[in-house]
Amino acid sequence: MSGAFEALRGQLQEAAAAFADGPGALEGILLGLVDDVDRAVREPLEIFPVCHHSPASAVAMARRLREKQPKVVYLELCEDMAPLLTELRNCRLPVAVQAFATDVKGFPAEWAPLSVVAPITEASAEYQAIAYALDTPGVELVLVDRSADHVFQWDEREPPAEPDAAPPEEEAALHGDAVGVEIGDLRPRFAELEDHLLRHGRVRHWSEWWHQYVELPLGDSDHDTYRQVMFLIGSLFRRLAPGDTHRVRVDEDRERYMWTRMREHLAASGADPGDCLYVCGAFHAASRVAEFGVEGADGFVISPRSASTWQYGLIPSSHASIEAQFGLAGGSVSIAATEWAKNLKRTRVKQFQLDGQVGGPKRKKTAAPPPPAPDPAPSDHLSGFLRRPPVLDKLDEAELLGWSVEIVRAARRNGYLSSTADAIAVFETSILLAGLRDRAKPTPYDFQDAAVTCIEKDVVPGRRDVRRLVEIMMGGDRIGQVGYDALPPLARDVHDRLEPLNLKLQQRGVQRALLDIASRPELEPCSDLLWMLRYLMPHGAARPIMGERRLGERPIQESWDLALGTHQRSLIELGYEGVSIEQVLEQRLRRAAYHPRATAAKVLGAVEDATLYLRSARLAGELGTRALEVLATERTVDGAPEVLRRVRRLLAHYRTSEPVLPRWIEEFVRTGYAHYCTLLPVAFADEEAGVEQVAAMLGFLFSMEALALSLGCDRTQLELAIAGSHPQEPSKVALLWAAQVQLGRLSRAELRERCAGLLANPLVLPAYPRYLSGFVHALEPAPGLADFVVEAVSNAFAELPDRLLLPWLPTLITTLRSRGAELVPLLVREAGRLFPGRLAALDEWVPPWKTQPELPAAPRKAGGSGLALLAAHPAACDAVASLLGCDEPWGSTASGGLDLIERYPDSAAALEEVLTGV
Incomplete structure (x- = not known):
C-alpha cells in the first residue's frame, strides 16, 4: 500500500467518524475510494481516465501526449473497428464508426439488423489519441474493448416492442436505434445520488452539473491532479452504483476483456508498459477485478464470435444525435465544442488533428518535440484539490453582452417581438441567476434560462423556441459528413451513376433534379436508380414531384427532390447489405417474400416490385412461385382484396408486353380458383370475414373464370361453392344473390322481388341498408349489376325513413371512398344514363324500372x-x-x-x- 495518500486516508477516517457517529459503512466507502485511486495511480501501464466529449479531458489528453510521447496507445473502443479509423481523415467530424449486421446468426431474429456506433467529435480525448497515433511515426494504436459481436452476446434485452412515441427529429435520429459504445461513460447510476448532486448544485440536469463542478475546475489542472480527480469520481460512481447484477457483470467483463487484450499485446510485441498509454472511461479506470494491471490474473476466457456477418463503415453524426443517444442535455455537446475552442486558446495547448482532415484547419509543420522527461513518483494531489475553495471566475461583461445582443437578433429573425430592452433584461437576468446559483460568472446554461425567461414569454411564434436558438448561437448542431473516398462501394456507385444530373449530392438539403428523358434518353438509367432509392431509403431522400412508375410504362419527363446528403447514413447502411442497389433491392424483395409471416398479397407485391423496378423476369418468376406456395397454405381470406388487385395488374401487364403468360401466373390463377372455391362457403358463414374480403374472392373467381377454365378448372366447383353458401349477415346475403344472378341461378326479376319484399317487411327494414352495402360491394364480382345497384340505392333514398337512411350514409360514403377507383365510375356512368340530364326534366321524370312492366319468366320446357x-x-x-x-x-x-x-x-x-x- 502506497504512503502517498496516508494523509488523505486519515482525514477521511476522521470525517467518517464525525458524520456517521463512528466507523462503519461510510468509512469503508471513503477509504475504498482512496484505495482505488492509489491502485490506479501506481499501475506501471499509465491509465488515462476520460469523460466522453469532455473538453477538459481532450485538453489534458493533448497535453499528456506531447509530454509522454507514448509508443503504444490502448484505446477503449471495439477492437474490430480499428481498420476504419484511418478513414476519419476523409470525413468532416462529427462522425460515428459503425458495425452493422443484417445476416444475423446466433441472435434472436427480432434483434436484426444489429448496429453498433461509436461517435467521435473533435472535442473528445479519444480523437486526440487517434490523431496522435495515426500521424506519429512509430506509434501503434490498439483497440482493446470487446467486439461488436460481443456487445450483443452480453446483451440480455427483451425483443423490441412497437414504438409508442413519435419518431425523433431528423438530426437526433442519425444513429437510428443503434447501440452506442461510449468512451468515458461517467454518470451516476444511483438516482438518489444524481438528484442530490443536482439539488445541492442548483442546476437542472447532469450536463450542467458536470460543466460547472468538473469541467471548469479541471480545465487548468496539471496532469496528476486531473488523473486523480477522475479516478476518484469514477470510483465514487462505481461504488455507489445500484446492485444491477447484469450491468455490473458486463462492466467487469469489459474490464477483464481489455486488460486481457493489453497483456496479450504486451507479450506479443515486447513493448515496455512504461511507453504505453491506456485511454479508457473513468468509470472503468478504477477497476477492482483480479485481471486489473499488467500483473493481473489470466483466467478470463474470451468467447468466440458468432457466425453473423458484420459490415463496417463510417456514418455521419451530429451533436443532437449524440445527446439523444446518450441521454445528455440538449445543446451540451455544442457547448462542449465551444468550451474546447476557448480552452485551446486559453491554455495554448496544440491539438492533434489528422493530416488532411476535412473541415479542419490546415496543420502547420512544427519542430520535433523534445524527448519526454521521466515521470515523477506519484504524490497526493487530491487533498489540495478537495480543500481548494472554488475559483470564482470574473464576470466577462463583453462576452455576456455579445451573447445578449446576438440572441435578440436571432429571436427577431425567428418572429419574436424582441428589442434592446430584452437584451438588457437577458444580460441582467443571467447575472442574477448565476448569483442565485453561487457562481460569479454566468454559464451558457444560466444565459439560456435567462433568454427563455425574458424573450419567449410562453409564446413560440415560429418553428424554433428560444432554447434551440441559444443552442444554435453557441455553436449549433454541427452535423458531420463522410467523404467520398470513405464511402462503401454501393454509395460511391450511386454518386457515380447520378453524375449526369450535375448535382452536389453530398451537400445537405434538398436539391431539385429535372429529367427530360424524351430528349435525353441517357437519363433513363438515372430515373431507374432514383425509383429504387425511393423504394429503399427513408421518405424524403428521393421524392418524385412529377412522374410515376407503372407496369408497362416508360418515363418521359420526371422531376425529383433529392436529399441524399441529409440521408447519408441510410445510403451508407445500404452499402453494408450489398455492392449495388440492384443487389440490395433483390435481397430485400426475396427476404420479404420468404419471411415466415409473408402472405400471398405481400409476395405478389414483391413480384410487382421486381417487375417494376428491376425488370427481372427471373426474380419475378421465382417470387411468383413462392406466392403460389403461400396462397395454397393460407386458411384466411384477409388478403383477398389485395391479391385480386395485384393479380389483375400483373395479368394486364403480361398480356400487353409478353407473347404468352408466364407459367407461374397461370398456375396461380388455377390454384387460386380452386382455393377460393373451397374457402367461399366458410367465408360466407364466418363472422370474422368481412364483406369486402368475400366480394374480392368472388371477383377473383368471376374475373379469372375464363382463364381458369382454359387451364383445366371445372366450373362445377364454383356452382357447388355458391350452392353450399348460407350466409346470415345481410350484406353477405345480398352478395350471394348477386353471385347467383351472375351464375344465372337467379333472374333480375326475382332479385327485384326479393328487394321489394325487404322494403315491404317492417321487421327487415332496419337491416335494409346493410343489404345495400352488400350490393355495392357486389360490383366487384358483377359489374354488370351497376344499373340494379343504382336502382336499389334510389329506391332506398325514396322509401327509407331518415332515421334509417342517415346513419347509413357514412358507411356508404366510406365504402365508395375506399373503393372509389373501381366502383364510383361504374355507378356514376350508370346513373348518368338513367337519370335526366337537365334539372327541369327531373320533376316529370319517372324511373325506368317503374314504367316498364316485367314480362313473366317463360318456362324452360319447349311447348x-x-x-x-x-x-x-x-x-x-x-x-x-x-x-x-x-x-x-x-x-x-x-x-x-x-x-x-x-x-x-x-x-x-x-x-x-x-x-x-x-
Missing part, C-alpha cells in the same frame, strides 16, 4: 309458348337454324318450328330468354 315465339320471329328462327346446320326449307311454320324445338330444346329455351330479356 306452346315457344311455338308462338318462333312464329312471331321467323327471321330469327331462320338465322338460328342456319347456325345449327338446318339449311332445309321449312314445311310450315307450325310443323317446322315444332320439329326444330323438339330437336333442339336447350337452344330454343336460350333463344327465348334472349328475346324476352329474362
Whole structure:
C-alpha cells in the first residue's frame, strides 16, 4: 500500500467518524475510494481516465501526449473497428464508426439488423489519441474493448416492442436505434445520488452539473491532479452504483476483456508498459477485478464470435444525435465544442488533428518535440484539490453582452417581438441567476434560462423556441459528413451513376433534379436508380414531384427532390447489405417474400416490385412461385382484396408486353380458383370475414373464370361453392344473390322481388341498408349489376325513413371512398344514363324500372309458348337454324318450328330468354 495518500486516508477516517457517529459503512466507502485511486495511480501501464466529449479531458489528453510521447496507445473502443479509423481523415467530424449486421446468426431474429456506433467529435480525448497515433511515426494504436459481436452476446434485452412515441427529429435520429459504445461513460447510476448532486448544485440536469463542478475546475489542472480527480469520481460512481447484477457483470467483463487484450499485446510485441498509454472511461479506470494491471490474473476466457456477418463503415453524426443517444442535455455537446475552442486558446495547448482532415484547419509543420522527461513518483494531489475553495471566475461583461445582443437578433429573425430592452433584461437576468446559483460568472446554461425567461414569454411564434436558438448561437448542431473516398462501394456507385444530373449530392438539403428523358434518353438509367432509392431509403431522400412508375410504362419527363446528403447514413447502411442497389433491392424483395409471416398479397407485391423496378423476369418468376406456395397454405381470406388487385395488374401487364403468360401466373390463377372455391362457403358463414374480403374472392373467381377454365378448372366447383353458401349477415346475403344472378341461378326479376319484399317487411327494414352495402360491394364480382345497384340505392333514398337512411350514409360514403377507383365510375356512368340530364326534366321524370312492366319468366320446357315465339320471329328462327346446320326449307311454320324445338330444346329455351330479356 502506497504512503502517498496516508494523509488523505486519515482525514477521511476522521470525517467518517464525525458524520456517521463512528466507523462503519461510510468509512469503508471513503477509504475504498482512496484505495482505488492509489491502485490506479501506481499501475506501471499509465491509465488515462476520460469523460466522453469532455473538453477538459481532450485538453489534458493533448497535453499528456506531447509530454509522454507514448509508443503504444490502448484505446477503449471495439477492437474490430480499428481498420476504419484511418478513414476519419476523409470525413468532416462529427462522425460515428459503425458495425452493422443484417445476416444475423446466433441472435434472436427480432434483434436484426444489429448496429453498433461509436461517435467521435473533435472535442473528445479519444480523437486526440487517434490523431496522435495515426500521424506519429512509430506509434501503434490498439483497440482493446470487446467486439461488436460481443456487445450483443452480453446483451440480455427483451425483443423490441412497437414504438409508442413519435419518431425523433431528423438530426437526433442519425444513429437510428443503434447501440452506442461510449468512451468515458461517467454518470451516476444511483438516482438518489444524481438528484442530490443536482439539488445541492442548483442546476437542472447532469450536463450542467458536470460543466460547472468538473469541467471548469479541471480545465487548468496539471496532469496528476486531473488523473486523480477522475479516478476518484469514477470510483465514487462505481461504488455507489445500484446492485444491477447484469450491468455490473458486463462492466467487469469489459474490464477483464481489455486488460486481457493489453497483456496479450504486451507479450506479443515486447513493448515496455512504461511507453504505453491506456485511454479508457473513468468509470472503468478504477477497476477492482483480479485481471486489473499488467500483473493481473489470466483466467478470463474470451468467447468466440458468432457466425453473423458484420459490415463496417463510417456514418455521419451530429451533436443532437449524440445527446439523444446518450441521454445528455440538449445543446451540451455544442457547448462542449465551444468550451474546447476557448480552452485551446486559453491554455495554448496544440491539438492533434489528422493530416488532411476535412473541415479542419490546415496543420502547420512544427519542430520535433523534445524527448519526454521521466515521470515523477506519484504524490497526493487530491487533498489540495478537495480543500481548494472554488475559483470564482470574473464576470466577462463583453462576452455576456455579445451573447445578449446576438440572441435578440436571432429571436427577431425567428418572429419574436424582441428589442434592446430584452437584451438588457437577458444580460441582467443571467447575472442574477448565476448569483442565485453561487457562481460569479454566468454559464451558457444560466444565459439560456435567462433568454427563455425574458424573450419567449410562453409564446413560440415560429418553428424554433428560444432554447434551440441559444443552442444554435453557441455553436449549433454541427452535423458531420463522410467523404467520398470513405464511402462503401454501393454509395460511391450511386454518386457515380447520378453524375449526369450535375448535382452536389453530398451537400445537405434538398436539391431539385429535372429529367427530360424524351430528349435525353441517357437519363433513363438515372430515373431507374432514383425509383429504387425511393423504394429503399427513408421518405424524403428521393421524392418524385412529377412522374410515376407503372407496369408497362416508360418515363418521359420526371422531376425529383433529392436529399441524399441529409440521408447519408441510410445510403451508407445500404452499402453494408450489398455492392449495388440492384443487389440490395433483390435481397430485400426475396427476404420479404420468404419471411415466415409473408402472405400471398405481400409476395405478389414483391413480384410487382421486381417487375417494376428491376425488370427481372427471373426474380419475378421465382417470387411468383413462392406466392403460389403461400396462397395454397393460407386458411384466411384477409388478403383477398389485395391479391385480386395485384393479380389483375400483373395479368394486364403480361398480356400487353409478353407473347404468352408466364407459367407461374397461370398456375396461380388455377390454384387460386380452386382455393377460393373451397374457402367461399366458410367465408360466407364466418363472422370474422368481412364483406369486402368475400366480394374480392368472388371477383377473383368471376374475373379469372375464363382463364381458369382454359387451364383445366371445372366450373362445377364454383356452382357447388355458391350452392353450399348460407350466409346470415345481410350484406353477405345480398352478395350471394348477386353471385347467383351472375351464375344465372337467379333472374333480375326475382332479385327485384326479393328487394321489394325487404322494403315491404317492417321487421327487415332496419337491416335494409346493410343489404345495400352488400350490393355495392357486389360490383366487384358483377359489374354488370351497376344499373340494379343504382336502382336499389334510389329506391332506398325514396322509401327509407331518415332515421334509417342517415346513419347509413357514412358507411356508404366510406365504402365508395375506399373503393372509389373501381366502383364510383361504374355507378356514376350508370346513373348518368338513367337519370335526366337537365334539372327541369327531373320533376316529370319517372324511373325506368317503374314504367316498364316485367314480362313473366317463360318456362324452360319447349311447348306452346315457344311455338308462338318462333312464329312471331321467323327471321330469327331462320338465322338460328342456319347456325345449327338446318339449311332445309321449312314445311310450315307450325310443323317446322315444332320439329326444330323438339330437336333442339336447350337452344330454343336460350333463344327465348334472349328475346324476352329474362
